[in-house]
Amino acid sequence: MSKQPTGKQKARVLVVDDDPIVADSLAQFLEREGLSAATCASAEEALDALREGAESGAGKGSRAFNVVISDVSMPGMDGLALLRAIGEKHPEVAVVMLTGYGAIESAVEAVRMGASDYLTKPVVDAELRIALERALRNQALMAENHTLRRQLDTRYGLDNIVGSDHRMLKIYELIEAVAPSKTTVLMNGESGTGKSLIARAIHHRSSRADKPFVELACGSIPETLLESELFGHVKGAFTGAHADKQGRFLAADGGTIFLDEINSASPAMQLKLLRVLQERKFEPVGSNETIEVDVRVVLASNHPLEDLVSKGAFRQDLYYRINVVRIDLPPLRERTSDIPHLAEHFLRIQSAELGKQLVGFTPEAMEALRRYAFPGNVRELENIVERAAVLSTKPTITVDDLAQQVLDNSTGGMLPAHARVGGGSGGGGNSGGADAPDTPWEPMPLEEALRDPEKRILLKALRANDWNRQSTADQLRINRTTLYKKMKSLGLDKLAG
Known part of the structure; x- marks a missing residue:
């Protein structure tokens, strides 16, 4: 039996039974099997033990439990109620249920509620050994899934979308409201305003979070290849199509597809997208086979689509189809109050990644950031902070660590100083x-x-x-x-x- 589910520490098993003879007997068996065992006489006591174990942290020295073996019939809170509470408070813990009655109804209910296994008293050693092996495997998978979800929360949760500007606060509320639905979302904002991050946050907070998230910047794909990229193609569909290729829509089946720079799609491509959005069906390039997909669509534009519609450059029917829930992202220069929060946020990330003790910015450095127009928006600020963190030899970022375009901002204009005609020293005459x-x-x-x-x-x-x-x-x-x-x-x- 596996004794070390994580690191070098023995797996810990909590036995819950109001009969002390049964509980002690099971604990002794577990110890002989090389596991660490503890006993509780009630479900309430077990929940306290689980809480204290979880609070002890992870890794060496942790007192967290991997598996719970619980009797079904107990005074007060019974085993099924304990199983439900563990599922809510400690989802990474596997549970094996025991009963002296062999009631099939209890067994079915326990499995339905998430029990790893169900055994009847008196317990046969061989059956318990098999049940524990299965429970430990399940627990390892659940623990890994729990860890991955925490990492996703850190990376794609709303806490990672920094800002206290009133417009951003409304966007947070909108994300919370729209995420659980299947509704199409349209975002509008300049490059670098965080459209991809918000698309991921919407996906992460939806029921599709464990399904694929597929992203494509339409403007980065040549028009001749965009259809194949979105819908796939069959072998021989065109010159160079040497094998079948799966498109992004099919890759996102069951999950979310994020189409950035949708304003760059050609009229022909807009028509194809309209059909997919209406029917959730398409044909790969060179194929007559119709493929159905279940996919949530999030789109973004770096130019107001209504302007393109009025100029005839974007289909009106497609615009109405995708403009269900609209999120307008303000450029960073219009929410300068968020610059300090964002700069500190990015600095904390860089400090951890670089292994440096970076504690903040000097007042002069922060003022220089506040005065800069950030044509690249949040993405540019992130890059500027990363550069400063790499170059800094002190705990505090100074103006000397900042990129030249930030320091030259007083000359005005949206382009960095080194990108302006005649800008900077030796400006080219x-x-x-x-x-x-x-x-x-x-x-x-x-x-x-x-x-x-x-x-x-x-x-x-x-x-x-x-x-x-x-x-x-x-x-x-x-x-x-x-x-x-x-x-x-x-x-x-x-x-x-």
């Missing part, structure tokens, strides 16, 4: 720039006149972000596909390597 009023004008097409400054802006932004296209696109407030097209037209794609 005044040739052809808007800041060169004395340069003689040479007639030329406007598109050609703008080519050089646009190229210099893109080059500086790319270099500032170590050629990371997604980060650069976020700071320039364009999608990644647009950035790539501009890089290619200006010959910058060759420099990227």
Whole structure:
């Protein structure tokens, strides 16, 4: 029998029986089997023991119990009531039920309520040994599941969405209200405002939390491949389709799919999405087979869809279909009161990950963060704090640890200083720039006149972000596909390597 379900500590078993002779006999058997055993004479006493064990913490020295063996028939709170209480307060503990009556009704009810096993008195050693093996396996799985759920709570729970701005507080309430339903959710907000985090929080707090969460940024996929990415394809559907491929919708079956940058979808793709949302059916590319899916859809746009609808760039019927519950995320520059909370939150994370004792920011550093416009929103703040945490040699982050674009913010503008034309030292001269009023004008097409400054802006932004296209696109407030097209037209794609 397994004696060490976690680490090197023996598995602990709590025996609950109002007959002390039975309880002691079972405890002695468990000790002979190499387990650690304790006894209680009542369900109430057992709950106290379980609580004290849980409070002792995990790891070496823990007095937490792995398994409870309980009689069904006891004075006061009976075994079934104890089983129910354990399920509510200690879901990671496995329970084996005993009875001297062999009532089938009690057995069925105990199993239905989550008992790992059910034995009839007098207990046969071999049967008890098998029941304990099964209970310990179940307990290990339940404990692992409990740990994973705590980790998910930490990573994707509402506590991880930091902010006390009144608009954010309303968003928290909306997430709580909408999460348990199947309702389609539409989010609108600039890049970096936390749309993905909120989509995950909605999924995590829903009944689909143990099912897949699938995310796709539509703007990052070329239009010719987006349909295959969403719905899959069969072998031979198009050149390069050497094997069948499962699409994101099918991968999310039973769970949640999050479609970001839905505003970048082409009219043809919008029509296909409309059908899926209406019927929950689709056909993979190159196939006539119709596939049904049970999936909750969360969408996001970094541009107000109503504006695109009015311009004819987004289907009105699709807009009405997805605009059921709307969440508008304010940019960070409009909720500056949250900047200190977010900065401290990210610093705590970095302090733990880097193994550094980082305790906060100097007043000057925090003021510099407050004054910065954050074109990349919360994501940019997280990156700035991470950089400062890595570079800092002191417990407190100072202005010297902050990125240059934060310190140059007083010059104004939405772009970081090092991405502005002529910004920073050695700004590349005044040739052809808007800041060169004395340069003689040479007639030329406007598109050609703008080519050089646009190229210099893109080059500086790319270099500032170590050629990371997604980060650069976020700071320039364009999608990644647009950035790539501009890089290619200006010959910058060759420099990227």
